[in-house]
Amino acid sequence: MRIAIVGIGDIAQKAYLPILTQLNDVELIFCTRNNATLQKLALQYRVTTLYQDYRQLSKANIDAVMIHSSTVSHPEIAAYFLQQGIPTFVDKPLADNAFDCEKLYELAQAKQVPLYMGFNRRFIPLYNRHLGDLQSVNLASPLLSLHWQKNRHNLPGNIRDFIFDDFIHPLDSVNLDAKSDLQGVHLTSQFKGTQLAQLARLDVQWQSNNTLLHASMNRLYGITCEHVSASFENRAYQFDSFISGKCLQDKQTSLIQLEDWTPMLTAKGFADMIDDWLSVVQSGKLKQSVIDRNLSSHQLAEAICGKVQQLIKA
Template sequence: MRIGIIGLGDIAQKAYLPVLAGREGTELVLCTRDAKCLHRISTRYRIKECYTELSHLLAAGVDAIMIHAATQAHSQMAMQALQAGIPVFVDKPLSYHFEQCEPVFELAAKQNLPFMLGFNRRYAPLYQDAISAPLLSLNYQKNRFNLPDEPRRFIVDDFIHLIDFALFCGKQAPSDVQLMTSIEQKKLATISVNWQQQQAQFRISMNRLNGINQERLEYHSCNQHWQIDNLRQGVHYQQNQQIPLGFDDWQTTLFKRGFVTMINEWVRRIESGDSQSNDIQHLWNVHWLAEQLTQQAEQRCLKS
């Protein structure tokens, strides 16, 4: 299998190349306009086929494309690959603006091609253990130290991880949400979003004025409760007992954070031609909700 990778920044180098380069039967083809980076990475992983233009990569007979370029280029590059009939994986988000996402989702559905975005948290092993149980309530927070930001970057670049995970657990878009925010010097400092679907309750939040970078998932099922911290350790409560959750020392950070499982799923979709049409609708819902929240938060920042 030949997989083309365009964009060789930090995320590609830290999260994707170490996993993909070690897969038996996978041949990587690299593409970036940064000649020095291209030479360095291709030498490190002994990759012989490299390009500096996307058009050349698309004409190279690859079985799939993975886009790790700047976010501003994601949607255009995805459109080009889909128009060429090539399955596409894109770093999240697809775009900072929802109107640029819609044509890509429509084309992916029309072409019936595998299409995936890099939402790794739904593939994190400790999270997968929890979400296998029917949901009663979810409280998911991802906090950062001293990092208020403009709403679009705050929500669409970071908070969108929580939106994806919550909608993935709920299996549909919420019809009505409650948004709470706090503003610090015209920047978004905290956000909390709540809603209910049938009997399940959802709360996702981010505090950018937290004492430390921190992530915690609390997932409640019938007489069960999972509390998972920073994707790598936690506790499963049931039958009035506490069961510690964690990993063996030999397991990698990329496995703990869901990247290995996500990449395995991506390769499976390429091999099988599985377009996962329901997932395209899910991704549409995620970016649509992110856009609605962003517009509301932007108005609040302007009025503050």
């Protein structure tokens, strides 16, 4: 399988290349505008087919493409490959607005080609092992609440970047019912200073059937960290990392953890996500439920952007 990697910056180098370059049945093609980076990584990973313009990949006979470039470039690059009928992977977010996301999925549907989103937190093995597969959870199940909190130190930002580039992680992680609007949603926000230019904290929560869902982000926190908690009837889980957590049941607290020597990228869900992506490439199909959730998380993020902007003007 020949896969082109478009954009080989920080996220590609840290999260994807260490896995992809170890797969025997995958041949990689590198594409980035930075020639120094291109040559360095080509030498490191012994990749021989190199391009600096993604449009040149049309002659590379690729089976799929993975886009790890800047968010603003995603729609243009993804549309180029979808037009050619090439299975396309895009790091979250698909775009910095819901409109472009909708257009890209319309194009993918018209071309009958999968458009895959890189939400690695759907594939964290420790969470899915103990909470059930949250990617396909049935909200009629006894899951009573899910709270996903991602914090950063001293990193307030403008509203759209905050929500689409970062907050979309916890938001999508609790969006089990593919919610796409603000009906029934309770939203609170905090800004840094009095000018309201820098969004510092955002909390969004709603109820689906009997399940309470809550996504939270504080970017004026004391440390960068992530906390996940879930509750069932008389049973609860707390996670402060991707490798270990606690189960609270029968008035007892027990430690749960991944096996020793579990690779970090496996613990963070990247390995299972890449396996899933490769299976989608082979089948040429992406489940409709996954498409619905991908779209709805971006549509919900767009609605939240609008609401927060309204609160500023009020």
